[in-house]
Amino acid sequence: xxxxxAAVAFYLLAALAVGAAVMVIRSASAIxxxxxxxxxxLSMAGLYLMLEAEFVAAxxxxxxxxxxxxxFLFVIMLVNLRDVSERRIRxxxxxxxxxxxxxxxxxxxxxxxxxxxxxxxxxxxxxxxxLEAVGQAMFKDALLPFEIxxxxxxxxxxxxxxxxxxxxx
Amino acid sequence: xxxxPSHVLVxxxxxxxxxxxxxxTRRNAIIILMSIELxxxxxxxxxIAFSRQLNAINGQVFAVFTIAVAAGEVAVGLAVVLAMFRNxxxxxxxxxxxLKG
Numbered sequence: 001x002x003x004x005x006a007a008v009a010f011y012l013l014a015a016l017a018v019g020a021a022v023m024v025i026r027s028a029s030a031i032x033x034x035x036x037x038x039x040x041x042l043s044m045a046g047l048y049l050m051l052e053a054e055f056v057a058a059x060x061x062x063x064x065x066x067x068x069x070x071x072f073l074f075v076i077m078l079v080n081l082r083d084v085s086e087r088r089i090r091x092x093x094x095x096x097x098x099x100x101x102x103x104x105x106x107x108x109x110x111x112x113x114x115x116x117x118x119x120x121x122x123x124x125x126x127x128x129x130x131l132e133a134v135g136q137a138m139f140k141d142a143l144l145p146f147e148i149x150x151x152x153x154x155x156x157x158x159x160x161x162x163x164x165x166x167x168x169x
Numbered sequence: 170x171x172x173x174p175s176h177v178l179v180x181x182x183x184x185x186x187x188x189x190x191x192x193x194t195r196r197n198a199i200i201i202l203m204s205i206e207l208x209x210x211x212x213x214x215x216x217i218a219f220s221r222q223l224n225a226i227n228g229q230v231f232a233v234f235t236i237a238v239a240a241g242e243v244a245v246g247l248a249v250v251l252a253m254f255r256n257x258x259x260x261x262x263x264x265x266x267x268l269k270g
Contacts, residue, residue, distance in 0.1 A: 010172045014180040021184050021207055025191035030199050037203050040184075044210055051177065053217045056232045060213075063236050068206070068243050075247045076199060079254045096193030104186040108179065116174045116222065123224060130229075137226045138233070149237045156241030163248035166255070 010050040017043040030076045034069060041065045052123060054130040177218035185211035198250045198260040202243065209239045 003011075020039040027033045041064040048057035126133065138146055184207055191204030213232045220228025254260050 004171070007172050011176075014176075018180065018183050018187070021187045024203055024207065025187060025195060025200070030197060033200050033203055037206065040207065041210070044214065047177075047180070047214060048217055050172065051217045051221050053220065053229050053232070056213070056217060056229050056236075059233055059236055063240055064206075064210075068240060071243055071247055072199065072203065075250060078251065079199075079260055093194045097190050099193065100186045100190035103189060104182055107182050111175055111178060111182075116178075123221070133226045134229055134233070137230045141227070142230050142234075145234060149234055153237060153241050156244050160244040160248040163245065164251045 006050055010047065013043045013046040013050070017047065031073070034072050034076060037072070038065055038069050041069070052126060052130065055134045174218050174222045177214060181211045181214040181218065184208075184214065196261050196263055198253065198262050199247075201262065202246045202250070205246075206239060206243065209235060209242075 017040050020036045020043065023036040024033045024040060027036060041060060045057040045060040045065070048054075048060060188204045188206075188208035188211060191207065192201050195201055195204065213235050216228040216232045216235070220226065220232075250260055253265060257264055
């Protein structure tokens with residue numbers, strides 16, 4: 001069976017995302033981590049495109065690769081770390097790395113035991129364009145969560161300002 | 170031939186595990202926040218995968234909400250990091266142990 005171009009693109013992007021994610025937690029300097037994180041977010045936006053989620057892909061690029069990463073870089077430059085050395089404890093790293101791997105193996109075993117059919121047939125995700133489908137769902141079925149999300153963002157904004165404000169003299 | 174959903178789940182699982190390892194091994198508060206973002210993205214990938222699998226748009230709507238929550242979380246988290254740096258002159262999480270018994 002010859003894999004389609006979309007499938008090949010998916011596996012390439014998946015490898016890129018995982019590789020960049022590994023570099024995020026391995027880089028010594030926070031700036032390098034941030035750059036690798038941008039690569040992870042962009043390749044995940046590509047994955048979303050392959051999975052028929054064009055709107056989420058656009059939001060991913062705008063919010064994550066645009067907004068959140070600028071925030072990260074601002075704070076990294078504000079705190080201006082002089083010593084980039086991590087006081088790492090070998091045993092600690094080994095134990096937590098082992099825990100993470102054990103988690104991965106545990107879930108993988110569950111995946112292998114179960115079976116999921118590949119979705120076939122006409123997709124409803126693109127009926128009238130993906131943006132319209134998402135908009136219909138968001139403003140009809142999920143209107144209350146949408147409004148609550150806006151309040152949450154407002155609270156987060158006020159909280160961030162209060163926390164980051166310099167103490168009054 | 171479309172990508173089977175189990176492969177998407179495996180990618181998501183790997184990203185989540187990498188995020189867990191990052192949170193557990195790194196001591197720089199900013200990199201811990203980045204690892205949390207990785208885990209959120211892994212969860213989003215699961216939502217998108219099942220949205221396509223079940224042919225339902227709700228998963229994508231939820232993914233958008235998750236992104237909004239992640240944005241708020243990062244803003245507050247980085248403000249905490251900033252306040253921590255102002256008070257302690259360090260963003261090492263080991264240096265913050267005021268509540269440690």
